[in-house]
Amino acid sequence: MELTTLTYLFVGTTFALYIGIAIWARASTTSEFYVAGKGIHPVANGMATAADWMSAASFISMAGLIAFNGYGASVFLMGWTGGYVLLALLLAPYLRKFGKFTVPEFIGERYYSRTARIVAVICLILASITYVIGQMKGIGVAFSRFLETDYDTGLYIGMGIVFIYSVLGGMKGITYTQIAQYCVLIFAYTVPAVFISLNITGNPIPQLGILSTMADGNTYMMDKLNLVVSELGFNEYTTQVMGSKLNMFAYTLTLMIGTAGLPHVIIRFFTVPKVKDARATAGWALVFIAILYTTAPAVGSMARLNLMNTIQTGPVGEVTANIEYEKRPQWFKNWESTGLLKFEDKNGDGRIQYYNDKNKDFAAKAESFGWKGNEMVKVDRDIMVLANPEIANLPNWVIALVVAGGLAAALSTAAGLLLAIASSISHDLLKGIFRPDISEREELMAGRIAMAGAIAMAGYFGLHPPDFAAGTVAIAFGLAASSIFPALMMGIFNKKVNRTGAVAGMITGISITMLYVFQHKGIMFIPGTSFLGDMSPNWFFGISPNAFGCVGALANFAVAIGVSKMTAPVPDHIQHLVEDIRVPAGAGAASDH
Amino acid sequence: MNRSDYWKENLRLVAILLAIWFAVSFLFGIILVDTLNVIRVGGVGLGFWFAQQGSIYTFLVLIFVYTKKMNALDRKYDVHEDK
Numbered sequence: 001m002e003l004t005t006l007t008y009l010f011v012g013t014t015f016a017l018y019i020g021i022a023i024w025a026r027a028s029t030t031s032e033f034y035v036a037g038k039g040i041h042p043v044a045n046g047m048a049t050a051a052d053w054m055s056a057a058s059f060i061s062m063a064g065l066i067a068f069n070g071y072g073a074s075v076f077l078m079g080w081t082g083g084y085v086l087l088a089l090l091l092a093p094y095l096r097k098f099g100k101f102t103v104p105e106f107i108g109e110r111y112y113s114r115t116a117r118i119v120a121v122i123c124l125i126l127a128s129i130t131y132v133i134g135q136m137k138g139i140g141v142a143f144s145r146f147l148e149t150d151y152d153t154g155l156y157i158g159m160g161i162v163f164i165y166s167v168l169g170g171m172k173g174i175t176y177t178q179i180a181q182y183c184v185l186i187f188a189y190t191v192p193a194v195f196i197s198l199n200i201t202g203n204p205i206p207q208l209g210i211l212s213t214m215a216d217g218n219t220y221m222m223d224k225l226n227l228v229v230s231e232l233g234f235n236e237y238t239t240q241v242m243g244s245k246l247n248m249f250a251y252t253l254t255l256m257i258g259t260a261g262l263p264h265v266i267i268r269f270f271t272v273p274k275v276k277d278a279r280a281t282a283g284w285a286l287v288f289i290a291i292l293y294t295t296a297p298a299v300g301s302m303a304r305l306n307l308m309n310t311i312q313t314g315p316v317g318e319v320t321a322n323i324e325y326e327k328r329p330q331w332f333k334n335w336e337s338t339g340l341l342k343f344e345d346k347n348g349d350g351r352i353q354y355y356n357d358k359n360k361d362f363a364a365k366a367e368s369f370g371w372k373g374n375e376m377v378k379v380d381r382d383i384m385v386l387a388n389p390e391i392a393n394l395p396n397w398v399i400a401l402v403v404a405g406g407l408a409a410a411l412s413t414a415a416g417l418l419l420a421i422a423s424s425i426s427h428d429l430l431k432g433i434f435r436p437d438i439s440e441r442e443e444l445m446a447g448r449i450a451m452a453g454a455i456a457m458a459g460y461f462g463l464h465p466p467d468f469a470a471g472t473v474a475i476a477f478g479l480a481a482s483s484i485f486p487a488l489m490m491g492i493f494n495k496k497v498n499r500t501g502a503v504a505g506m507i508t509g510i511s512i513t514m515l516y517v518f519q520h521k522g523i524m525f526i527p528g529t530s531f532l533g534d535m536s537p538n539w540f541f542g543i544s545p546n547a548f549g550c551v552g553a554l555a556n557f558a559v560a561i562g563v564s565k566m567t568a569p570v571p572d573h574i575q576h577l578v579e580d581i582r583v584p585a586g587a588g589a590a591s592d593h
Numbered sequence: 594m595n596r597s598d599y600w601k602e603n604l605r606l607v608a609i610l611l612a613i614w615f616a617v618s619f620l621f622g623i624i625l626v627d628t629l630n631v632i633r634v635g636g637v638g639l640g641f642w643f644a645q646q647g648s649i650y651t652f653l654v655l656i657f658v659y660t661k662k663m664n665a666l667d668r669k670y671d672v673h674e675d676k
Contacts, residue, residue, distance in 0.1 A: 066645075071626075074644035078618045081649045085614045088656045089607050093663070207646060211635025220636025238641050239630075248623050274674050276664055283656040290649050297645040582600055583672040 006400040007146055014184050014404045015161075018411070021177045022165065042277045046284025048175045049268045051182035053080075053285065054292055055131075055413030056138020059185060060406045061470035064384030066300025067307070070235070072242030073300070075251040075547075076470060079477075081286060081293050082252070083259020086485075088282030091260055092269040094492045096278035097581045101270060102420075103263045103484060104428040110491040112574055113499035114433055119506050121424045123483035124263045126510065127476050128417045129458055131262070134472035135414045136462030141382045142406045144338040151339055152463060158410075159459040166415035166455075167448045178416070181408040186291055188405020192389040192398050193295045196302045199392060206298030225301055228308045231316050232355040233362025237301065244542045251474070251547035258477025258549055261485030264413075264420040275584035303388040310391060311354045311376070317369050322351040331390035335383055342378035347371060381470075421454045422447035471546055475517055478549025482509035486556040495578045497560050500567040505560030513552035517545040599670040606662055610655050617643055617651040 058080065066073040098106055103124060108117025136155060139162065144154030190206070197209030201221050213220050219227075226236045242248055259265065268285075269278045310329065314321030325345060335341035343352060347370055354376040357363045386406060389399045426447035431438050438446070465472050483506045490497040490505075497505075543551065564570075580586075621629055622644035630638025667673035 071641055071644065074622060074641075077645050078622055078648050081652050082614060082618050085610070085652050085655050089610060089659055208635075210645075211637060211642075213636065222636040238637060239627075245623055249619060252618065252623065276660075276667070276674065279656075279660040279663060283653070283660055286653055286656055290653055293649055294646055579596065582603075583596055583670075584667055584674050585672040586674075 003396045003399060004148075006396050007403050010397075010400040010404040011146060011407060014180075014408060017180055018177045018408075019165065021180060024176075042272060042280040043284050044179060045175070045268060045272055045277075045281045046286075047182045047288050048178040049265065049281065049285035050288035051178035051185065051408070051412040052268065052416040053265055053289060053413070054182075054185065054409055055473065056135045056142070056406065056410035057470040057473040058292060058296075059189060059409035060138045060141060060385050061134075061382050061473075063296045063299040063303065063388075064381035065470050066297055067304040067384050068381055069242055070237035070240045070301075072240050072248065075242060075248050075255065076474075077293055077296065079252045079255025080259060081289060083256040084282055084286040084289070086256060086260040087265070087269075088279055088286075091266065091488055091492070092278045092282050093275045093584065094581045095266060095488070096269050096272060096275050097584060099270070101267075102423050102428055103266055103488070104424055105432065107484075107487050107491065107502070108428070108432065110574065110577065111487075111497075111499040111502040112571065113503065116487075116499055116503050116506075117428060117432060119503055120484065120487065121428045123479065123506055123510050124424050125421055126514070127258075127261075127479040127484070128263060128421045129454060129461075130479060131473055131476035132414055132417050132421075132454060132458035133461040133465060134470070134476065135410050135417070136458050137465040137472060138382065138406065139410045139414070140462060141338070141340065141380070142386065142403060142410065144340070145334065145383070145386055146403045146407075148334070148337060150337075154338070155459060155462050159455055159462075162411060162414045162418070163452060163455050165411060166418045167451050178412045181412040182288060185405040185408040185412075186288070188401045188408070189292050189299070189385075190295055192392070192394055192402060193299050193302075195394050195398065196306070196388070196392045197298055200302050200305065206295045206302075210298045210301055221305070222301065225305045228305060228312075232308070232312065233359035233366070234356045237304070243544055243547075247543050247547055250543045250550050254481050254547050254549035254553075255474060255477050257485045257553055258474075258479075258481035261480035261483070261488065262477070263424070263480075263484065264416040266488075267416075267420055267423075299385065299388060303384050303391065306388070306391045307384075308354070311352050319349075319351070319370075322353055324351050326350065328352070329390075331387055334390070335387055338383075340378065340380035340383050342376075344375055344377045346373045346375050352376065418451040418454055422450045425450040474546040478513050478517065478546065478552065479510055481549035482513040482552025482556055486553050486560065490557070490560055492578065492581065494561070495570060495575050496564055498564045498567055498570045501560040501562075501564030504563045505556040508559040509552040509556030511552075512555050513549050516540070516548045516551075520545045596670070596672070599666065599672060602666055603663070606659065606666070610659055613651065614655055618648040622648050 062076050065076060095106060100106060100109070104117045104120035107120040108114060136158065139158035140151050140155030142154070143158045144151045147154060147157065193206040194204050197206040198204045200215060201209040201212040202215040203209045203212045210221060214224055222238055226238055230236050242251065269281060272278050272281050311323055312321060313323055325343060332341065336343070347353070349370070352375055353366070353371045355362065355366055355371070355374055357366065357374040386402055389402055426443045430446050431443055486509060487502050487506050490502070621640060626640030626644060629640035629643065632639040634642045
């Protein structure tokens with residue numbers, strides 16, 4: 001069958017499935033809308049958490065970043081999995097014991113302050129909206145390829161679908177749908193990886209493929225990749241760092257604590273029946289996440305190898321070793337039409353030269369071949385996973401499957417995030433603070449309106465995303481890391497932190513992170529408004545804006561503890577509350593006030 | 594047998610597990626990566642392997658060990674939920 005027909009078929013069938021489940025499990029009460037009641041098994045909840053968690057950034061973007069950053073991209077692999085250890089050990093069981101619906105609700109009660117609750121809502125919305133922008137970028141890429149339109153049109157269509165889909169459902173619908181989405185996305189991710197690993201190394205298990213020799217048995221696959229990229233002036237794959245070691249350290253730490261501070265993930269742990277299950281859910285979620293995350297290094301490295309070999313078909317320097325533009329493969333043409341892949345024949349020889357023209361030594365050598373600069377002027381990292389099966393000449397149904405998987409990943413996360421935004425506005429701000437007498441119907445309606453507003457805003461920023469999908473998402477993690485995580489952790493582990501300290505800490509943390517991001521990436525990410533420029537010499541100790549959240553978090557801890565020492569101590573009944581959440585006994589169902 | 598002993602034991606367990614968490618990711622995967630890369634696992638260095646594979650497997654083990662030990666601790670101090 002034709003690729004386009006197959007893609008419509010796969011995407012159509014999976015969408016019908018999700019929407020069917022969403023209608024079948026439609027939320028009718030506020031408690032179902034927010035937390036799906038309490039009857040969800042840890043394994044099922046773990047799977048839904050994994051789908052919720054693994055977004056367009058993990059599915060579409062991450063392997064592309066690995067492909068081009070090699071070892072440097074390890075920050076994403078470690079950062080986005082290691083956070084679950086923090087979540088399981090430091091937060092999940094205690095928040096479950098506390099037994100409320102939202103993160104700001106916990107912060108408001110623990111710090112006995114409406115101000116703290118409002119500050120938490122603001123931090124949460126900033127982090128979540130930034131995160132949704134990253135998803136929108138991924139959705140735009142997937143739809144533009146699938147419908148063969150330009151990126152902007154793909155983005156508008158994606159916004160419409162996210163709107164219909166998440167506004168309808170609520171948490172109960174989302175949980176069951178996300179289980180289905182996990183199955184689709186993990187199948188779509190691993191099938192091409194197995195095929196490609198088999199093609200290149202002869203080993204069907206991608207995790208072992210990257211350690212193996214090439215199918216011809218002579219050289220190790222990674223050694224071969226190192227050779228291929230360094231021959232064209234690129235950095236050696238297995239040793240290239242991202243910025244510096246310090247930047248990588250900060251980046252990893254930011255993603256880890258950000259993971260443990262993101263409201264749409266934490267909210268999951270309110271939905272399990274028992275404290276015991278909250279611990280297990282984190283473990284199961286990581287099992288399902290690890291399947292994708294340990295496969296990603298294989299997808300990235302093998303995609304890079306295939307890409308290089310497609311363009312540079314023989315020894316570097318030989319005229320006929322560069323593919324003729326007219327003979328470029330179909331996938332190349334398809335991606336050119338999205339505008340995410342661009343070729344420019346700089347030396348007018350009708351052939352494609354793809355090399356690192358920023359490497360001075362190699363650029364000189366390239367000139368002697370008659371090359372006049374890198375002709376692949378744009379290779380958007382976010383296209384790699386979707387293009388990968390096409391580059392490897394896999395059957396059409398695999399390509400269609402990957403598109404369906406990418407959409408599943410982006411939609412499931414966007415829906416979860418929008419729900420977190422909706423609940424913080426309708427539940428925390430409206431019901432909790434401004435209009436306590438609001439009816440359930442009105443609260444649900446307010447939540448749905450908040451979702452629509454968030455989609456529109458994220459779509460607007462998605463037209464000019466500050467970074468690749470994964471980079472944009474990393475900024476969201478920085479915001480969550482610097483504001484929410486420290487407040488939650490101190491709320492449980494330090495009885496002495498009081499309301500003034502917590503509020504001052506959160507404001508300090510998120511302000512430092514946001515100012516740093518804005519000064520390098522533009523105010524509200526608007527291009528051209530960055531007053532320091534997004535380049536490494538201007539970075540504080542070489543720490544990139546995406547990695548800065550951990551510095552904000554440190555400031556948050558320091559300010560909160562310092563201010564608490566100087567202001568009125570925590571009242572007795574709050575100290576008892578903290579002691580109470582530290583033990584599992586007596587945990588009831590998540591309750592509404 | 595009181596709640597503060599329970600809490601202390603909990604903190605000790607968390608501290609040990611987080612030390613391992615730090616070692617496999619930040620220490621082996623970033624700080625000592627070049628040193629460890631001298632040792633080869635198939636076609637890649639050990640440091641690279643920890644950064645892209647090994648740390649993730651270790652994280653999994655850490656969470657399940659924590660879950661098991663904490664559930665046992667809940668029973669030892671009789672603060673579990675099933676009473």
